[in-house]
Amino acid sequence: MAEKTNTIITIGRQFGSAGREIGYKVAKDLGIKLYDKEMLDRAAKESGICQELFETHDEKPTNSFLYSLVMDTYSLGYSSGSYTDMPINHKVFLAQFDAIKKIADEGPCILVGRCADYALQEYENVLSVFIHASLDARIRRIARIYELTDAKAKDMCQKTDKKRASYYNYYTNKKWADVESYNFSLDSSVLGIEGTAEAIKRLVELKERGLDRKL
Template identity: 35%
Template sequence: MAHRIITINRMYGSGGRLLGKALAEELGIHFYDQELIRLASEANDIPYEELLKVDEKKASQWRLPIKDQMQMQPQYHFHPMNDVLFETQSKIIQDLAQKEDCIIVGRCANYLLRGKCLSLFVYAPYEYRVQKVMERLGREDRSARAMIRKTDKSRKAYYEFFTDEKWNDPENYNFCVDTSQFSKEFLVKLLAQIYREWTPEDESI
């Protein structure tokens, strides 16, 4: 039987990560977000802190992604650390799909596991997200708005660079959820029921 994977892409401040974590707890399955960075760090023997700097970010053509001797090592010349991390995480994601039911946040997982996952895009109106970021992080209004714009732009550029598809195109997802319209508890119960009744297209995983 194929393993059942949920992938989540999310607008910053929409609560996509929190929803995914709560859903994983409800279903009793693993939740992978920054854990993927740790696994990539172990696979490549690259410090976690260096990979964290480039996680879900497209490489810049104007500068190296990290100011560190790590990027200057021969095996990484002309190969930005962003690309090293994406390639490693891609293999980890595909390996996880072979081994277990789980929830994976970001990292183009819906693209990598197309037809083999239940893909979710989590969004919310801009002003709603501003308020949530202010509440959760204690940011002032201006700072919250800047964080949202910067993070959304970065995630969009990353996804579209590595997939050549639109990050927020509904056609790339099974479900698009506006978290401003429903409580987290309701969405967890709804998505859990959908998950339990869903069967992946590709039974060969």
């Protein structure tokens, strides 16, 4: 029988650390939904912005000077009434941000990547986890999954992580993979997929017990 939880789990992950696979395992055991690319589907549907644009901008940084200016303006209290004046990549990010909050408001779930921990930082029932692994373990996993040489797998790991870090660091006031940016950081090359999933479930249990005490 599936366990129950009231917690929303956000998972940040290094490429090749099996973060998504671990997330699916936890979601199945807790009887809750996992959102990965589904966040993009939801944001596209609710915003009316073309789905392909979400795929294009998915966890990829922007270097546009104009975009930086608009982001600065938005952080100073730019009204949503001016939504139509924004550059498309800004619209895409904000639509995704809104979709993440709506998903979270519907109840316990797991959200993978896409600054979900930042979008939900005001929510008390969120547990944010970052999953990492040794480079050797990640190279082996990616080489096996995508049938690549070790050199190509290493390149893929490093480039994907660089994009994810740039995206996260650009949009949030935190640093990607930094221990202070998350509640917990777990090494899947030490714990394994099963062990990391077990650790997350145990952390959820401890957090919920702590919240009960606070109440």
